[in-house]
Amino acid sequence: EVLLVESGGGLVKPGGSLRLSCAASGFTFNRHSMNWVRQAPGKGLEWVSSISSSSTYIFYADSVKGRFTISRDNAKNSLYLQMNSLRAEDTAVYYCASDSSSYFDFWGQGTLVTVSS
Amino acid sequence: DIQMTQSPSSLSASVGDRVTITCRASQSISSSLNWYQQKPGKAPKLLIFATSSLHSGVPSRFSGSGSGTDFTLTITSLQPEDFATYYCQQSYSTLTWTFGQGTKVEV
Numbered sequence: 001e002v003l004l005v006e007s008g009g010g011l012v013k014p015g016g017s018l019r020l021s022c023a024a025s026g027f028t029f030n031r032h033s034m035n036w037v038r039q040a041p042g043k044g045l046e047w048v049s050s051i052s053s054s055s056t057y058i059f060y061a062d063s064v065k066g067r068f069t070i071s072r073d074n075a076k077n078s079l080y081l082q083m084n085s086l087r088a089e090d091t092a093v094y095y096c097a098s099d100s101s102s103y104f105d106f107w108g109q110g111t112l113v114t115v116s117s
Numbered sequence: 118d119i120q121m122t123q124s125p126s127s128l129s130a131s132v133g134d135r136v137t138i139t140c141r142a143s144q145s146i147s148s149s150l151n152w153y154q155q156k157p158g159k160a161p162k163l164l165i166f167a168t169s170s171l172h173s174g175v176p177s178r179f180s181g182s183g184s185g186t187d188f189t190l191t192i193t194s195l196q197p198e199d200f201a202t203y204y205c206q207q208s209y210s211t212l213t214w215t216f217g218q219g220t221k222v223e224v
Contacts, residue, residue, distance in 0.1 A: 035214070037161075044204065044216060044217070044218045044219040045153075045155075045161065045204055045206075045216040045219070046216070047213070047214040047215065047216065050211070050214070059212050059213065061213065095160055095161070101211075102149065102151075102166065102167065102208040102211070103151045103163055103166040103167075103172075103206070103208060104151075104153075104161075104163060104206070105163050105172070106163075107160040107161055107162070108160060109159075109160055110160055
């Protein structure tokens with residue numbers, strides 16, 4: 001069974017930092033690109049960042065470019081998202097999702113990030 | 118970036134109804150269109166990929182069609198468990214994945 005479990009969310013002040021983690025199991029992690037997708041309260045889905053299987057290719061949405069850093073550790077079957085200079089508009093549930101080249105086939109349950117003073 | 122526009126934003130339906138949701142891309146995306154279902158408080162789930170291919174375990178009452186810029190998700194006989202929000206996603210440009218704004222199917 002494929003399992004993606006996010007952690008690391010919480011309450012942080014504007015300008016602060018947070019590091020999200022996603023632990024993967026049940027599939028060959030090092031063969032899949034991975035993604036972070038977020039959903040602000042009551043809003044739709046917004047793709048945040050992607051990383052290829054060997055970390056060669058990394059992409060970001062314009063809204064987070066320069067502030068967020070995606071990374072992975074294939075030895076630990078883990079995906080990360082370092083979030084710096086957080087803003088109120090970054091408040092959202094953050095999901096990690098596995099990528100089968102052209103679709104997101106499995107998703108974690110999400111972790112809530114709240115940016116507020 | 119490729120923009121995705123869904124219509125309607127919400128719709129009311131009853132069990133047994135045929136439901137159709139449309140998704141329009143701002144430029145041609147060939148058949149690179151996926152559909153997801155999301156229930157309140159839950160993660161999205163993949164329903165259909167590449168316009169019309171059903172993901173494993175998805176009931177056959179779900180179907181997808183279209184090409185180029187215009188796509189459709191159809192539920193032939195709405196079941197109680199189908200009340201949810203549906204999102205389209207383009208996979209033509211995977212440098213920046215984009216989703217539609219969602220369509221809420223409610224009673």
